[in-house]
Amino acid sequence: MTSIRERNQELILRAASEEFADKGFAATKTSDIAAKAGLPKPNVYYYFKSKENLYREVLESIIEPLLAASAPFNQPGRPAEVLKAYIRSKIRISRELPFASKVFASEIMHGAPHLSPEQTEQLNAQAKHNISCIQRWIDQGLMAKVDPHHLMFSIWAATQTYADFDWQISTVTGKGSLDDEDYEAAVRTITRLVIKGCDIDETVPSASEQVSNA
Incomplete structure (x- = not known):
């Protein structure tokens, strides 16, 4: 059974893939990744620490x-x-x-x-x-x-x-x-x-x- 942590990480990773593919690393904002994932922005940092780590x-x-x-x-x-x-x-x-x-x-x-x-x-x-x-x-x-x-x-x-x-x-x-x-x-x-x-x-x-x- 998938845990909440695993589910949220998967949602963020999928959203990040789309954002980075569309805008590139420099132009991508963590707020946009969070919005696409349907999660609060702090969750991105909680699970991945930084945009660089997520990339x-x-x-x-x-x-x-x-x-x-x-x-x-x-x-x-x-x-x-x-x-x-x-x-x-x-x-x-x-x-x-x-x-x-x-x-x-x-x-x-x-x-x-x-x-x-x-x-x-x-x-x-x-x-x-x-x-x-x-x-x-x-x-x-x-x-x-x-x-x-x-x-x-x-x-x-x-x-x-x-x-x-x-x-x-x-x-x-x-x-x-x-x-x-x-x-x-x-x-x-x-x-x-x-x-x-x-x-x-x-x-x-x-x-x-x-x-x-x-």
Whole structure:
């Protein structure tokens, strides 16, 4: 059962995500966050001490899912399966955490001034690991000789756009908001572009699977 403290913290964090995404860190007022959360302003300081701490909590709320999205790269698997799972996870983050995603994107565009050295190291280490996996698949002949860095950057851009440019996407599609099929179509389309564009044979097992089946 959710406690009052947990409920209030969740309300404040959600409201802060929206305010920071809409106005940026400097222009956001704690009074606006409190109003959006439907709580007294002192509650913001009671639970989070300062606007800076609250902003860092919003960043933390998106960093953990971003790191978790890379889980498919952390275990043996076919390139097609790993990339599809990764793309699906990234689309899910854009759908379920759109405001926190926008805050994170803005933070990165401004040079990540509020990310801790530990968070920066975690994100960079995971990205380097993912890229090394792609390079290994290339070396094994499991996919085309594309630049693994730019492939990863392209996946980031393609999936992040569903958070950053949700208004434009809704306007172009003529919908107030995207539905399940829209997000499924996004996963299928991006996956197809990556798999076909990288000449990945979905029927060929990875090198580790070939060894285990020998």
